[in-house]
Amino acid sequence: MPPDPALEVVDLEVAYDGTPALRGVSLTVAPGEVLALLGPSGSGKSTLLHAVAGFLVPSAGSVRLGGTEVTGGRRIVPPERRDVGVVFQNYALWPHLSALDTVAYPARRRGAGRTQARSEARAILERLRIASLADRRPAELSGGEQQRVGLARALARRPSLYLFDEPTAHLDTHVRGVFLDELWARRRDSGAAAVYATHDAEEALGLADRVALLSEGRLLQVGTPQQVYAEPVDLFAARLTGPASVIDAPDGGGPVLVRPGWACLGGPLEAEVRAVWFRGPHSDYLAETPLGQLLVREPGPPRHPVGARVGWTLLQSWPLGASST
């Protein structure tokens, strides 16, 4: 018999004062799997995480953790009795506790003595290479350091499912990289499942086993990163996962989606360069073609000026359904 999923959400509905925030969301996360929740702000990502963590009561639907129902019907298991660890967007570190005591908090709640809890906490801080911060309070930590303490606190809970609520939203690019590397390494050795909410497509695609696209409280698509990138259900889903152009198919088969790397300059089709952006490792060209405007990505610095007439070749495309415009 296959093991119970780490998380199973069925037909979840949440409304705030009558305004729906989640509309019939169903999804499953396998043990050890990382699911990214990708959507713009206000799409319901945090609401979904809050419902899973037990911070709010959904108006309908159920949540099961490791096969046990924690939300459903009249049954609401409080957050402290759910097997989850949460990392918050705004870090949510307690201003009156040092990093060490913050990380020792979950062990204390499990009934460990102060010394035992602190020694466990110190081990986690060492694993995250932030043992030097043990005695500092949140006000004395940078954003990146605070979020690593937040991660350490979630690790100390030793849950089967981690919930990450846009943990890198307030971090600078380079700090974000350090945090994500740490997360990746912990994920390998903990073996726990995770739901990772983000509005950053690169983060979602790079981190997750599967990606769930969320918009206005509805699930648009769930699939592997490659699937949601290459085979989006509609244009909105496509744009959530990265830049995309829509042109008429060269064979006349209706509109098709073209990612920047799916076409290259040089070839039989004609175009005029309308704009060029140097992006470091590559350059993006906005090309005006008889089939529509097209974004093309080429390695290296720009080779064609604005106004140049160039040839191009379509390498790959994805047909858009009738619903997508």
Next chain:
Amino acid sequence: MPPGTAPIGGRAGATVAMGVLLAALVVFPVLRLGAVVWTEGADVAGILGSPGVLTAVRNTVVLAAAVTVAALPIGVGTALVLRRPDLPGRAFWQIAVLLPVLVPDFVLGYSWTQAYARAGFTDAVLGLHWAGLLGPAGVWLVLVVNAAPLVYLVVAVGLAARAEPDLERAARASGAGSATALLTVTLRLALPAVAAAGVLVFVLTLGTFAIPQVLGAPAGFDTVTTRIYADLSLGGDPALFLEAVTLALLLVLVAAACVAPADALLGPRLRSTRPADAQGTAAAPGRRDVRRAQALGLAGYLALTLALPLAALLLSSVTRALGVPPTPGNWGLDHFRSVLTPRTGEALGRSVGLAVVTATLLVVLGGLVAVLERRRGGRTTATLVTLTLVLPGTTLAVALLIAYGRWLSGTLILILLAYLAKLWAFAHRSIAGALDRLPPDELRAARAGGAGPITAVRTVALRPLAPALLGAWLVCFLTALHEVTMSSLLYGAGSETLAVVVLNSQELGRIGPTAALSVVLFLLVAVPALILWWVIGRLAPRRAAGLPGGATRAA
């Protein structure tokens, strides 16, 4: 002329002007108080050692401590209960628990006698009365009821500014149950606010007058303030005058001894740049039956402490004679007719006029200090203004009497000066708080968008500040309207305020007329308060619809 020259010059002038005004209103009179005790060669040890004074001082300190100890748990509990968005009828309770603030101290104390004392409402209806109401226990209980909303306000603001719901959610997600999260996180974060509320209640109780005067004095229970009142109302006796001055000085010294260390210790912990979110939030859903029980508890508490006493007061005011049952057959407006004399009308006019002038001047003065304290020179003035908050009214009145009594004794101007000195901090604090919450980038954006400094304030800042300005005006107006501690010491022939008339009527033992006057005083305060409250609510910035409470960040 280089840009900025004129405003800076003007600002320095304004800072000096505020400093001089504050010195004249508070610093000089209080120093004069000390000088009189010194130069008149008051036998301080003798005065403080005399049995009556010693008892009054001991009563005052024990009372203040007992009130603080009881008001803190009530106020903190109320703040915690009202924070839950799922409390049935939360919006109503949020206003209802503040109602004791709207009831003038005198009216609250007097209404309790009409409800629970001998020949009061419960005595007439159930044959039950509380003999201890007139005396220390009654003074204590009514002061607790009076102080609890203040604790609630301070703690609720502290909770909203410091205890973000995510901090509690983090505790719950780390394995803490609701009680553990409350103890280890929520209350821990609210601790500075709770301590500040405690200090505030203690110091304000030291200086409180009306309730001890109504409930304590008739039973021979003296406090420092009632003793000063008695000393001064006898008049003429230099020894009693010196005793009053010495006690007034003692009061301010004790208050300062409590407030100075508390301010140094708590001040930095109470400052927050995060705007307080009055919407209230819950870290996790709670049990409905618990919420219902909490709402019932609130209802019962308010019914017994406020609704029943006020209803009893109303009944006394319409019941024709003492001793007849308060049934509709015995109702009439005789008492109102007997008290609404031209003399009362004049007193009412004086009260309203004084309150309007006080509130209007103070919004200007408070606003000026709030703006000036953003520069270094203005900070000392602002700190001094804040300290006047805990300056007991009795002390201030005696100090002003000594400093300016020679020219202004018995005039409305002296009462006005006392109001300005006493309430300046109220206006300043609420305007300064609103200025702090104004995002500086909004003004910068206006300047960058081409607006001059005045246009920027007028077009960008005035609208968000309007509720605070109006709120400051309202607080000063209402407090001045029913103020009795200072006016009862400073009034003279032809300058009685309505509150003084009510107090004198009570001292004459005229129950029905006093009840009628109390009802008038209460309505005078409550009606404009509720109207302006509503207006301020309409002016307050609206939040995004559909994302209340805990949901604001969960989107």
